Amino acid sequence: MEYVLAQVGIAVFAMSGVLSATRQRLDIFSIVVVGLLTAVGGGTLRDVILDVPVFWLVDLTTFWVAMAASFTTFIGIRFILKLPPRLLSYLDAMGVALFSIQAIDQTLALGYPAAVAVLMGLMTSIAGGIVRDVVTNRPTLLLSREFYATPILLGGILYVLLIQLLPYPVIRLMAMGAIFAMRAIAIRWQLCLPLRLTLKIDFGEENH
Amino acid sequence: MEYVLAQVGIAVFAMSGVLSATRQRLDIFSIVVVGLLTAVGGGTLRDVILDVPVFWLVDLTTFWVAMAASFTTFIGIRFILKLPPRLLSYLDAMGVALFSIQAIDQTLALGYPAAVAVLMGLMTSIAGGIVRDVVTNRPTLLLSREFYATPILLGGILYVLLIQLLPYPVIRLMAMGAIFAMRAIAIRWQLCLPLRLTLKIDFGEENH
Amino acid sequence: MEYVLAQVGIAVFAMSGVLSATRQRLDIFSIVVVGLLTAVGGGTLRDVILDVPVFWLVDLTTFWVAMAASFTTFIGIRFILKLPPRLLSYLDAMGVALFSIQAIDQTLALGYPAAVAVLMGLMTSIAGGIVRDVVTNRPTLLLSREFYATPILLGGILYVLLIQLLPYPVIRLMAMGAIFAMRAIAIRWQLCLPLRLTLKIDFGEENH
Numbered sequence: 001m002e003y004v005l006a007q008v009g010i011a012v013f014a015m016s017g018v019l020s021a022t023r024q025r026l027d028i029f030s031i032v033v034v035g036l037l038t039a040v041g042g043g044t045l046r047d048v049i050l051d052v053p054v055f056w057l058v059d060l061t062t063f064w065v066a067m068a069a070s071f072t073t074f075i076g077i078r079f080i081l082k083l084p085p086r087l088l089s090y091l092d093a094m095g096v097a098l099f100s101i102q103a104i105d106q107t108l109a110l111g112y113p114a115a116v117a118v119l120m121g122l123m124t125s126i127a128g129g130i131v132r133d134v135v136t137n138r139p140t141l142l143l144s145r146e147f148y149a150t151p152i153l154l155g156g157i158l159y160v161l162l163i164q165l166l167p168y169p170v171i172r173l174m175a176m177g178a179i180f181a182m183r184a185i186a187i188r189w190q191l192c193l194p195l196r197l198t199l200k201i202d203f204g205e206e207n208h
Numbered sequence: 209m210e211y212v213l214a215q216v217g218i219a220v221f222a223m224s225g226v227l228s229a230t231r232q233r234l235d236i237f238s239i240v241v242v243g244l245l246t247a248v249g250g251g252t253l254r255d256v257i258l259d260v261p262v263f264w265l266v267d268l269t270t271f272w273v274a275m276a277a278s279f280t281t282f283i284g285i286r287f288i289l290k291l292p293p294r295l296l297s298y299l300d301a302m303g304v305a306l307f308s309i310q311a312i313d314q315t316l317a318l319g320y321p322a323a324v325a326v327l328m329g330l331m332t333s334i335a336g337g338i339v340r341d342v343v344t345n346r347p348t349l350l351l352s353r354e355f356y357a358t359p360i361l362l363g364g365i366l367y368v369l370l371i372q373l374l375p376y377p378v379i380r381l382m383a384m385g386a387i388f389a390m391r392a393i394a395i396r397w398q399l400c401l402p403l404r405l406t407l408k409i410d411f412g413e414e415n416h
Numbered sequence: 417m418e419y420v421l422a423q424v425g426i427a428v429f430a431m432s433g434v435l436s437a438t439r440q441r442l443d444i445f446s447i448v449v450v451g452l453l454t455a456v457g458g459g460t461l462r463d464v465i466l467d468v469p470v471f472w473l474v475d476l477t478t479f480w481v482a483m484a485a486s487f488t489t490f491i492g493i494r495f496i497l498k499l500p501p502r503l504l505s506y507l508d509a510m511g512v513a514l515f516s517i518q519a520i521d522q523t524l525a526l527g528y529p530a531a532v533a534v535l536m537g538l539m540t541s542i543a544g545g546i547v548r549d550v551v552t553n554r555p556t557l558l559l560s561r562e563f564y565a566t567p568i569l570l571g572g573i574l575y576v577l578l579i580q581l582l583p584y585p586v587i588r589l590m591a592m593g594a595i596f597a598m599r600a601i602a603i604r605w606q607l608c609l610p611l612r613l614t615l616k617i618d619f620g621e622e623n624h
Contacts, residue, residue: 048464234559
């Protein structure tokens, strides 16, 4: 079940990469490369930093799912654009919820403390999207005020706090559900963080 | 022979980095850094993902060639700009043909399936150029419609399909030749992919 | 003593990330992510390339210092903006001097030659800042003519040249002092490299 959800998540990430790449006129091969980068970028970075084998080299299904999803999105773009845009956002929220909790599990299993695990969960979920934005020359999602990283962080913190207190499958589902619910609410009502939790300063001169 | 060609390829990659960096006013050290990044970026990423020792730490010749090529290009820029621009493009095509096939060999030798090997071949040839474009603030080559990634992919697919059928040195030379020939034709007649293999969509609102 | 200085350096890098991120309106979580990336990005890249355990996974103090510095900067931004801007630059210069020499030591200890060590020293000091600039959509520091990379390179070269001739602690302090002094002079008098060590070319057409 979870394995199937993970593949759906990968496919949705690849789709989001393809959709993002189509804002500029790209050819099919560049588009597929952007789709792959988006789908596996975050997990690749996590595995390289943790020095474990890269996940899509271990289980090639992920690789093929990302590839197939990218091609299918390119070919079936007319159909996909007819889907309600929020459907993709909800699927993306599901992928994000799943991947961040899985990354936390993996990091904890390697013996790292909870704070590192939460960070790895965040990185796994968002790094692919950041790479996608960088190579397609768009402002990265870090620059958006959308309520995107916050649910992942809050859900991850909830998870590592309660993991000892509640039975493993319960807290796991609860944390994933919490991340998904926060994202879904943000998507439905287009929420973003209150202004007082943001910061913008005008500098007169450049500094580092 | 192939070793010499590989060093020429590295030198040309470094040169292309330096030439790309000179569009903005950079100092000599930044220019050399961009040259090095371009020359060894793709292979470094490949080795890190495959978890093998990084190639330019194993054989330092590559490192020195990239360094020397960057410095020489900076110093001899007046001479290099007098060369026909296509000469550099042809040398780049040669490097790309060589490095992608070498990366495919290396990935296959580690036991990975053909599709992963083709992807690694592509990544090795283009990641350095993408990093170059990102750090010098230019649209990445993924955003160009030039016939650049496609020859590498087609040549790589040809190679892994026929590698069992033909003697190793023959198919190897043939695949490299095919990539070089496709790139050379694209350079000579400034080809790009037909519009129906590209995609551009105008979105009303932002989404991920 | 050096350990404390290293933590101060990490904190200043995180601060510089946060200050850089506040040019656009970011929320607190994105800002902390940018702070962390800036603080540990360079060292992470170095460790991944050298294939040694990533430093902030080995000693979590660094991770916490970077995290705390990012949060504190966000919360205490009014106070920090009242500090003389050059104070931050001087602290950054200190961090850069320390981290580059430490990276050189680490690379030499792994048996790599001096040139690779100097490059690793440079990479460790500047990669975090480059990643910071890329994700916040600003021109990277490679594109600035400021006298930033040059002191690190010159100090690193001085260090590896004299490391055999002088007692270790003496040459170490001397090299760090030289890097810091060059940066401090550049900050104080806003020096940049002479124009004849820079290069800018107008190209009529695109090439790679």
